[in-house]
Each structure stands twice: as C-alpha cells, then as structure tokens.
Amino acid sequence: MDIEQADSFLITDCGSTTTKAILILKKEGSYRLIGRGEAPTTVEAPFDDVTVGVITSVTELQELTGRKLLDGNTIICPKRGQDEGVDLFLSTSSAGGGLQMCVAGVIKAMTAESAERAALGAGAIVIDVLAVDDGRKEHERIERIRHLRPDMFLMAGGTDGGTRTHLAELAGTLLAADTKPRFGAGFKLPVIYAGNVDARAAVRDIIGKKMAVKDMPNIRPRLEAENLAPAREAIHELFLEHVMQQAPGYNRLMSWTSGDIMPTPMAVGRAVQTFAEEEGANALAVDIGGATTDIFSVFGEIFNRTVSANYGMSYSICNVLKEAGIANVSQWVPFDLDEPKLRNMLRNKMIRPTTIPQSLPDLLIEQAIAREALRLSLEHHKLLAVGLKGIQRRRTLSDAFSQTEAAETLVDMMALDWVIGSGGVLSHAPSRTQAAWMMLDGFQPQGVTTLAVDSIFMMPQIGILSEQHPAAAGEVFRRDCLIVLGSAVTAVGHGKRDGEAALKLDLATSDGRSIKETVRYGEMRLIPLELGQTAEGTITPTKRFDVGAGRGRPVEAQLKGGSVGLIVDGRGIPRRLPDDDATRRAKLNEWAEALGLERVE
Amino acid sequence: MGTAYTPGLTVTPNTIVRKTRKLPIKGTVLVKKGVRVEPETIVARADLPGDLDQIKVANLLGVNPGEIPQKMLVKLDETVAEGQLIARTTFFFGLFKSEARVPAAGTIEYISDVSGNVGIRRPPKPVELTAYVRGTVVEVIPEEGVVIETPAALVQGIFGVGGEREGTITIMPEPDRTIEPRDITDALRGKIIIGRRLITGEALRHAARAGVVGVVTGGIVDKELIELLGYEIGVAITGDEAVGLTLVLTEGFGEIEMAQKTFDLLQSLEGQEGSINGATQIRAGVIRPEIIVPRRDGAAPGERAQGGGELKIGSRIRIIREPHFGRLGAVTELPPELVRIETGAMVRTLRAKLNDGKAVVVPRANVELV
Helix, strand or coil, X not given: CCHHHCCEEEEEEECCCEEEEEEEEEECCEEEEEEEEEXXXXXXXXXXXXXXXHHHHHHHHHHHHCCECEECCEECCCCECCCECCCEEEEEECHHHCEEEEEEECCHHHHHHHHHHHHHHCCEEEEEEEECCCCCCHHHHHHHHHHHCCCEEEECCCCCCCCCHHHHHHHHHHHHHCCCCCCCCCCCEEEEECCCHHHHHHHHHHHCCCEEEEECCCCCCECCECCCHHHHHHHHHHHHHHHHHHCCCHHHHHHHCCCCCEEHHHHHHHHHHHHHHXXXXXXXXXXXCCCXXXXXXXXCCEEEEEEECCCCCCCCHHHHXXXXXXXXXXXXXXXXXXXXXXXHHHHHHHHCCCCCCCCHHHHHHHHHHHHHHHHHHHHHHHHHCECCCCCCCCCCHHHHCCCCCCCCECCCCCCCCEEEEECHHHHCCCCHHHHHHHHHHHHCXXXXXXXXXXXXXXXXXXXXXXXXXXHHHHHHHHHHHEEEEEEEEECEECCCCCCCEEEEEEEEECCCCEEEEEEECCCEEEECCCCCCEXXXXXXXXXXXXXXXXXXXXXXXXXXXXXXXXXXXXXXXXXXXXXXXXXXXXXXXHHHHHCCCCCCC | CCCEEECCCCEEEEEEEEEEEECCCCCEECCCCCCEECCCCEEEEEEECCCEEEECHHHHHCCXXXXXXXXXXXXCCCEECCCCEEEEEEEHHHCEEEEEECCCCEEEEEECCCCCCEEEECCCEEEEEECCCCEEEEEEECCCEEEEEEEEEXXXXXXXXXXXXXXXXXXXXXXXXXXXXXXXXXXXXXXXXXXXXXXXXXXXXXXXXXXXXXXXXXXXXXXXXXXXXXXXXCCCEECCCCCCCEEEEEEEECCCCCCHHHHHHHHHCCCCEEEEECCEECCCCCECCEEEEECCCCCCCCCCCCCCEEECCCCEEEECCCCCCCCEEEEEECCCXXXXXXXXXXXXXXXXXXXXXXXXXXXXXXXXEC
C-alpha cells in the first residue's frame, strides 16, 4: 500500500524491563494516540523470546482499545477492513542491554571521540573507548575488552593518507583480546573499520581471519571533517544482521514488522531531530531511567547523543550519590539529612527498584538525586558535544598527542529553546511543577527556554514512525506525547544582595492581559499562562544580569504557556545556594511556595 | 479489581532447582545426561585463547616496518619456543647484529609490515566449569554446558556479594544479635553462617580469614559493606568481589530482621550441605543471590515454587519503603480506586495492620509478600 495513505499504526518498544505497545489511528482527519498497553519484556529466561512480551502488550492494548489487533498470536497487518489490524507494525528495541559497543581511535580527543559520537548517534551504549593515548597499558586494554564482550566494535583512527602504524597496533590489541560477541557462541565479532583507508589492508591482515571486518569510509577523512553517517548506517545494519539475529525471538519479530527494528535511543534521537527541525529550534531532550540517563541535543544542524551509563534513579542511584557527593544532593532538600540513613535508603531503592516514595521528604530526596543525575549527565554531554578538536593549528600527528586544549562545547544553554524531559521521575512526578523545577536546577537553562515532558515515554515509537510517516509522527508527538509545561526565563549572573531587581517583564498575553513585573535576585515567580496562550514583549535584565542579549540588555521574546505556567527564575546562574543551612532551607521553602508547592520543614 | 500481584523472593523448602551451567566459549562437555554430580564435579572444559605477545620487532632491530618480512627467521603459524630467536639483522658488514626473541612459547599469529610488530599467541588456557550444585544432569548443551536439576530448598536473597561456594548451613548461637568479630571462631571454617539481624564489616573480614564460606543475614549497614569491600558499590551488579566469602542479605540495608519464614527454613536445614552465590543483578534478567540446599530424600515437589504472588486480604507482607520500612503486617483492605498519597501522587494502595496493631495505608508498589 501507499504509506502516505496509512491510517493505522501499531508500534512496540521492547525495553530492558517493559515492552510498550501503542496504537495510533487517523480519526476525523487527524492522527491520534488511541491507547497504550504494556507487559514485561521476555528476552530472558524462562521465556527467551521477545515476541511473548510483544504479544502480551498488544493483547492488553487490544483489550483497552477494543480494536482487534491479533489473530491468535499473529498481529493483523495489513489491516482487514476498517476495524481490524493495522497498516503498519513497527518496533524499536533496547532489550537485553541494548546495543553494546567498544570504539577505538588513534587519538582520544580526535578520532576516538569521533568514533564515540558515531556509535552513540546510532543508538549504542559505548562500553569503552580505546585510544593509543588513553593512558592505559596494552595489557590493560586487552583485559578490558575481554571482560566487556561487546556486540560489535568500531575502529577508527588516522586521517586518510595518515598513520597506518597505530592502526595496525590497535588491530593487534583487538586480536590479542580475541573477544567473542555477547550473543551467538561461535560467531565472529563484527568490526566496522572506519579509519584511514590506506590502513584497511593492514588491519584486515591482522584481524580478518578471526573477526568479521566491514570497511566503511573514514569517519575523520581530514582533521577538519567528520563523516559519521556511513559508519552509523553500518552499525545499524550490523545490529540487524548480527545482534538482532542472535537475540532471542528477534528473528520472528523482524518477520512481523513492516520496517527494520531500530535501537530505542536511535529512534528517540530521530524524534528529537525531527522536532527541532520542524520547530526551527535548538532542543535538548533527556531520558532519565533506572540505570542510565540519555541526553540528546540538536544545536543548529548538529545532533549529539550521550549515554551516562551509571546515572539513574534505581539501579544506578547509589552511583549518583557517589559521584555527586552527599553535600550536592542534600543542598536540594529543605530538612536535615541523616547520611547513614540516606545511604541505606538509596541502597534499598537500588535493590527494590519498583518502590515509590510515599512521604513528601522521601519524594524530595528522590528529586534531589534526580537534579544531580541531570546535572552530571549534562556535564558529560557537554564534554562530548563539542566541535572538532585538533583543527586550530597546523601540527603533525605526533604533536597532536600532547594536545590537551578542550574544544568548545556546542551546548549553548543561552541558545537553547526547548528542554524535553522523560523518564519516570520527570514524566510521573506528582506535580508537573516539580518536573519543571528539577529540570531548571539540574540543567540550569539560561535566558528563555520552554520546558516540556514526554507524557508516557512515547518518543521511541514516535521516532521510528517519523521514518515511515512523518506527518502522523509529528501530529501525535505534539498532541499526545509532548506536555508543554511552559516557558522559563532565567537570569544569568548574580546580584550583590538578595532582593535587588534582577529583571523586568513587560508582556502582553494572547488573552489580553498585561504582565508588568519586577523579579528580584534570589526569587522565583510563577505567572499564570495556560497551555496555548502566549505572552509577548520585552524582558529587561538589570546591569548584573543577562537574559540573552548581554548584561543589562533587553530582549524581545514570545513566551509559551503550559500546564505549569511561566516561570521566572531570578536565583542567578551559575546556581549558588546559601551556605548557611537555615537560610538555604528557608529559601527552598520560599521557592516551593512561590511555585505553588508545599513547604516541608 | 480487588486483587494485585506483588513481587517477592522465593523461599521454599522444596522445589526443583534447575541450573544452566555454560562455558564462556565453546568447549567439551564432560558429563552425560542422567549422571549425578557433586558441586565440585567438573562438568565441562574449554580452552581460552592464550595471551598474545606483541613484539615490536622493527624497533628491536632498528629497521623500517616494511623490512620486517625479510628479517624474520620464522613463518606465520610456526610454533616457537621460549627465548627462540625469531628475527635478526646485521650492520656494518655483519660486525653488529640486532635480534628479537620471544618471551614465551607460542605460535606466530601475525607479522605486520605496517606496525613492524609480530604477534605470538601463547598456548590456550584451560578453563573448567563445576556443577555448583549437587544434582542430576538433565540436559547436555553440546559444546557449551549442561543443565543440572535437583529437588532442593531454595532461599533467594535480595542482595549479595561474592561468587559460588559450598558449605554447611550453621545457625549462629545467638542468631538475634548482630554478628561481631568475637562470634567468629575456627569452628566456623567451611560453614555458611546464619544470623537474623546484622553483621559488622570487621566480623565479615574475620569470617573470611577464618575460612567461613558464606554469611546470610537479614541486613547490613551500608558503611559496614563499604568496610568489607574497601569501596562503594555504585550499581547493582555483583558476584565477582574478591572478599574471601559470599554474603547474602535476605531483606536489605539497615536495621532489618530476617523474615520468620526464611529463618525457620534455614534453621530446619542446619547441618546440611548447601551452595551459596552472592551474584546480584537488578536490571533486565534480574539475578538474585541464593542459597540452595539439595534435599537428602530426593523427594520432588508437585510444582515449581515462585516468589511473589497475589495480594489478598490477610496476606502477610513486609513494607519495603519509608516511612514504615521493614515493618511486617497483614493486608486488611485492597481498595480498588486510586488513592492520593502524601506526595500528591495518585496510586493503588492497600490497608494493612502492622504487627504492633497499627493500621497503615501504603502504596502496593511498596510491599512484598513474606
């Protein structure tokens, strides 16, 4: 059939723990989410078959929506008549630990970093980055690869016509490790070679017998050029050919779907990219899960994704505490934290990840951890989302080994237009205002930024649908997936003392109101502005503050309303909380009240 | 909608335990289907590839990498002995020479005229897989391993550290007290010791030194675990810790007492040989630590036991989250509607009467069956 004419879509996302199925139908001329079903993922024993979870989730969806989607254990696709089955069945997957990759390059800050970006953009979890200058000894690298058992390897390094020696050495390291892929005993490890084209033969001579080598164009053909797309396509292809073929039940699932299965993070990336493109905006999306936090950013035309593998809200919650430190976590709660009790509490959350906070203090502790997980993950993202390094000066390759200067991050918080949050702690916060506040503290956006959350973590399904039917994906994303919380205006800088004016608003709302307010340093304010409403006008910071045009310079802005409203944040960036505990606690409660939240003593 | 299911850990005197034992790479299975095995029986063996020595021959000889093939005295795939000369060059009409020798015996795996390196693979290293539990081989997975089955008592813990070990189940003389260093005696060598409450980090270290193979307690205080390990566990994936013993917690972290049912079962197994494994992974394919004690009578149960189950009025539960963490009670009501809790979230709850008579409302996600 003509895909353009399709009006019914069933899309599943096979996650590590849960398989989620959604049904999208065209009703009265527009595409809408009709329902969602879920079931435990069944990649592991005793089922060892991903399709069991898929069928169970679709069964629930069928029961909830009343539309017949299954004929026995078969998904009805293409549809029968108007009321049975769907035109397209698609699926994404991160089950069984997702796509786990090791990448390698010659120089850590150059080709290895490009390789990491290529793998992350293809939806992989990068479990290690090897480079000749990574500070490890040869045997340490070998031990590490052996221990990790990646699904595949991406090897880059050298510009075209550049070093061959280091690549042959890297191939030697890989051969020495002689690691086997995670799935499929007896299969050769897939290795994508995307380094100096002149070293292809040398690399193949060394590892060709033991590994399945696929040559791709160099991801860094010249120092000043990065060409990630071919390597990313090869990763996706090998993911389907090797990893998916070996994963339990995926052969069957692939025979059911109307298109290729896509790694979940790759699909989320597509959704974010499509959204940013359509809005003509810079966007940053976060998925804060139990084990990992993924960040996706689009600045201009540059897309970046990072996975902070050990920052999460259950499985990795203790790691957030370990990395952030108790002081950083406790600064966000307005009461005394007993450290031993907090540690035991977080350990218990780690081992019983499905529990939920019952008391308000318990919730605030979890949200404090989330702020720190967001902060740490964004720091990580900023490090990788950078311009190409090594192109400032002419230098030989050996000079470049000592190159340490950091390239400038592409993540410009002042230029950022949208922040989209997803993951249980944000999407299911008891109050949307809490979700907005967590993102403001964790990410510290600057100037004017619109905040939103993904209602039920539908971005993977929207992303894969956008490949097949962009119109349907776009409509459902805006109407049913994205919950706009509202714009935030954040003043960058610090006043001399609390209470001095930070900025003035002179706005006219779309429903005819006039907003003329002065927001003070150290203050947060929530101004009612409903979903669909806008407020246009001038924001004028005082001389110590900047909202986008420089200190003291006014900006013209159009602000969006949402389920929270318009938040004006005069607390100052970078964020500094009062050192004195009593003052800090009082301030936290003052801000909570200003945002319409409860005080906690 | 008055019913709900809740997770729980398996604690049963009689179930069929099946253990799949697989080699890390393909190898040889040494036992046949139907054979009885002991925990230490070697059921499969494989040869892990030996280490690869990479010799920088071009550097050693002081020649360009492209000249290496002409300087080599051995060929690809040739076997070499420790110290054997593999490449040589001479200078000044043979007055000076440079040589490359191998550090250990092996086979020439590659000679690179690009890097100038030569790779020599050492002989394979054998790896042996034990049965881990006493039982019967019910399935042979050709070249990979076996499935072993045994009727056994099974206790799943909530968290553990340390790998597979075997020992004798031994209840501490005063099980209701925290296990201290003074409680660890030489008589506990080879034992899996059981206490209902806590153990200190120092006592754990004493126990490892005294040859105790396993420790099972209700809980542990986080800092005591750090004291044992010497570091903080960031993510919940364990089993490889080199701490000299295996620790299994049945309930969690902090002051929390082992459930009566679990303690009663372990007490009934005193003196019997069992297997213990602390490996825990709380993610896809959850792995919980375990104590397996094969039944002496070999009697098989009617069906396989599973943790968790249906929450009903009267079900015995433990609350696993603040503000009533660790408290035990019984379900008195399962309201079908969503209830707004203190955080403001609308969730499914239950009413329970705690053992001290207090009535509480808790989210269903925050209880487990005991």
